[in-house]
Amino acid sequence: MPVNPRDLLTEGAAMRLAGDHVIGYETDGASVLLGDAATVIIADPRDGTDVSGLGSSRRFHLHGPFVGDVGARLFGRPPDSPEGSWAQRPDVRPVHLLTRLPEGHLYLGVGKPEQTRYTHGCLEYAALTIEPQLPRS
Template sequence: MFPVPGATVALGSSSMVIIADPGDHPEVSGVWNDQEFRLVGPVPAPVASRLMEPMPFTTVGTPPQPLMRLFVRFDGGCLYLGAGRIPMCEVSEGVLVRCHLRISPPLSREVLDRVRPPVTPPPPPVPGWLGDVRANPGRALERFLTAWYPVASTREPTADIPGSLPRALAGFYRLAAQRPAILGSHNRIRLLGDLRPDGSAERLVFGVECQGGWTWSIPCGPGAADTDPTVWFDDGHLVPEQETLSGFLLQFALEEAAIGAPYRTSCHDWLCR
């Protein structure tokens, strides 16, 4: 028996049982929709080994995927959902952090509403920050981030922010003290302690692409606190971004909020015409 956030995994000699709690929370294991169950980790090594060996995308003649049975726990017992099939696993630094399981057969609306009870969504953030985008992008950024991201830490904004940082970047780090998610889940703004000059020592690298393919930097030197400097994109060739630092951070935050949101919808051009 192995606990994971929101569920318990039981391993047998030839099969696996996953028992989750009812509810709707993107950070723990459970039913995602009528066709998908998500196992959220970190997943213990014996479970990860069973899930990933063999991988679901294998050649003819490899052993079949492990048999998985999915349940949701209630006071009176457990409700059987169906079998689980693995379309995708996510690994970070050698640890299985998330596994998407296809529920077979898909759940009926009645069962889905029982295991994932409908809730009234909170009111969306008031987009008042839009009025500040052109005149005061730093204020627009702060209003957006504090409306979109709840406080996740009681940690006070650090007093260790260097006085040489431009005001926009210093303000971003103050917000990140209690809302660390704003540093990004796809591309990343470096942690304050990881800020380093580039090889030329002329620019401070503050942002990195998710696979390390490129970086973003700003000129470093005395007097930077009172500036809104140019942001330099570097993938082996330096190119200035169209937005200065304050506008760049706003666009970075908007993109990361969209990419990292637990629920997303998209529209393809051919469907919108």
């Protein structure tokens, strides 16, 4: 299903972006869905760099903690992982970013993982660049 930034999706349509065999993870203010086709991150509409969601027209913040799969999908293995090295490439499947609104889920674009912070093997924070950049309005 092709989607464009600023498209309004139902919850079911947003979840279908992930594809089959979806595993869901929840954190305060955000849901992360890992599926065969993509990663889908749906955040509540909150402002600030200390909460998950849209930080600016170019930046999306995700706050954990998330163990295992979410960090590996976005960034490859953490530095202390016995299964691989930090240099291992992240997954090539797209990361779709959405925000929840009363009228549906607003599609923001594709997220490119840029920054991360791990604590004791758990993904605590991730910053993703939104592509294409959203209009300032």
